[in-house]
Amino acid sequence: MVNRLSPRDAMFYFLDDSSATTHLGAVLIVDPEGVRRDAGKRSTKAASASSRGAPAREAPSRGSAADNGSASSGLDYQRLVALVENRLQLVPRYRQIVREVTLGLARPVWVDDPDFDINFHIRRSGLPRPGDTAQLQDLIARVMSRPLDRTRPLWEMYLIEGLPDGKLAILTKTHRCLVDGEAQLEISEVITDESRHSEPLAEEIWMPGAPPGATTLALGALADALSRPGDLVDSVMHGNAIVSDLRSTAEGVLRRAGSVVQQLTDSAPQSPLNNATTSTRAFAVASIPRRGCAKIAERYECTVNDVELAVLTGVMRRWMLSFDESVQSGDTVRVVLPLSARDPAVERRLDAEARWVTVGKPSFVTDLPVGEDNPAVRLAQVAGLANRFSHSSRRLSMGPRPLLPELGVVPFPEFSSRAFRSLNRRAYNVPVSLGTAPLAPRFVAGFPVVELYAIPTLMAQRALSVSIIEYRDKLQFAFIADRGVLSDLPAMTDYVTESYEELSMTD
Incomplete structure (x- = not known):
């Protein structure tokens, strides 16, 4: 059974053109040195308590970033790849590609990528040291300007080195059709945790399914249409939103005329x-x-x-x-x-x-x-x-x-x-994306995320898009x-x- 894109996902997929792409993402500023500093503070406090004869504090639990070697080795490319590989089982679409149906007989379908290569999607980049905010923003702008490769799963991730004080940036770029409200998360939300001490998911052995051929997809589309002919009539006669405006020609014309008049009389200022x-x-x-x-x-x-x-x-x-x-x-x-x-x-x-x-x-x-x-x-x-x-x-x-x-x-x-x-x-x-609640502190592989910015979609015929979220007692504008x-x-x-x-x- 094929898994078709929803009507809205298909719309975003087809909205892409040479001047606009409907992807979004996030920028996570990670501080690997923060773990070392915290560990150093704990050691200093423990030494001070010992010198005063006070009982030493209980050692950190096993498996924490400070104990398992993370603090010494830092967050590197291999560690990030391993983390993402472990979490992809939560978002199976990130290992799937979009296949269009011959002659447009149905909406496109999700199919497993038989040549999935995680190293294509996770890339390493860097700023000339010591990198500054302007250089990071320029690099992000260049990455977000490029369209995603439609022959592969529609997402990318970049580990960006060279930031001041040993910090790293993780940039994610995901097509809007992969993110669907509460059901599908963006990849930056998948790799972060609210606790520094998180256990990896049980190992999953993933094998791609055989992709359906063009003939199979076309025949399946025809079969779907023939198996539910009444749905077509029902959707036109009793659908919701704009479809309900088409219940009759006269009613549809009147409502559409009213909608056009409203847009003309209450449209946004020229800008x-x-x-x-x-x-x-x-x-x-x-x-x-x-x-x-x-x-x-x-x-x-x-x-x-x-x-x-x-x-x-x-x-x-x-x-x-x-x-x-x-x-x-x-x-x-x-x-x-x-x-x-x-x-x-x-x-x-x-x-x-x-x-x-x-x-x-x-x-x-x-x-x-x-x-x-x-x-x-x-x-x-x-x-x-x-x-x-x-x-x-x-x-x-x-x-x-x-x-x-x-x-x-x-x-x-x-x-x-x-x-x-x-x-x-x-x-x-x-368009302005506003967070409705403060975000709890996040960690990537046990390392603290000190800054977090959401990158909103920039649709066609829009020159600016803004996001504002609350993180670590700051309002972060992007x-x-x-x-x-x-x-x-x-x-x-x-x-x-x-x-x-x-x-x-x-x-």
Whole structure:
């Protein structure tokens, strides 16, 4: 039995073109020296206690990073490969490729890669020592600019050496069709642990299954269509979302006309942020103290998410002023946010583990008042608009979806992908991914992750995408952009700090 891509996964697969690829990822800054420093502190305390006649503390448990040689050998390429090999059994799609069906008779299928080579997917790179943040960001931008090889499983990982103080960076790049809400994790989430002392999974012997031939896939597609002809009619007559708008020609025309009118009358402001031109990316990161943002939120009786958005508003205002001095008082930038940032109850599982790669969540569209020059007033407006629009049915969004999700033939999801690009182009200027809960400290092979940034997808006809997560009492901002539009993206780092300090100093 074949395992077909879901309608949404197929849509993202077909959204790729020469100017945009729908991959996402993460950057983990790992500190192998931190284990040695902690071990040294414990040894110093134990020696001091012994000299005072105090009983020595119990030795660390066996199997910890400090005891099994990790502290001396560090996190190297071989150790990372072994870790990923052990964890791939949790995400079987990462050893599968996408096979399209002849003549587009059905959605593509997942099949095992008979030539799977983990060393192709995990690569080693380095910065000229001593590497700095600008060099790391430039390397990440170059990696994220390249499309994934469609003849292989759609992911890559890089171990980047040469960072200051012996730190390492792990960069992951995963196609959006591999990550599906709660069901499928991004590879960076698979290799990290909340505890330094984690046991490896039981060893798994993986053997690829025989890939089906083109004729088999075509016959299977025809058999699927013939075995459920009623589903096609039912999906058109009683489907959900956009499909329900097609129950009759008259009703569909009226609703579509209404939708077009709404987009024309309530579309995002004209902005170069919707004028993506190239496939070349720029990348930048910044962080601000979460405690400071909490104090600002307490002072102005709002939420930390409101402060995050106000900081981002200040960033966008500075960016606009850097090339256009005619920013007017009523100017705005329209963003799309996860609805859970305003209402945690929308999450299906309240006990779900906090994640940094959040996709497929209900969203809403709101405006950032970049024309307002007073930071306190700007924060009040941000909070008021977000609260208002998160409760407006006109501003709610389920994110990108296929036009006719239940139809199996490829022309429909492919047509749906193109239609999504054109119809959704002016719905908003910038997608923003907001974490809804603080992340617990993470470890890779027993070594602490000291910084963590989520790299969001940069869709076609978008020049900028932003993610903000809370990690180790910091709010970590990541910006990925079309270099042809935002060649000055590294300035965003300074803008984040300036915008935060502006809010902190406001009485």
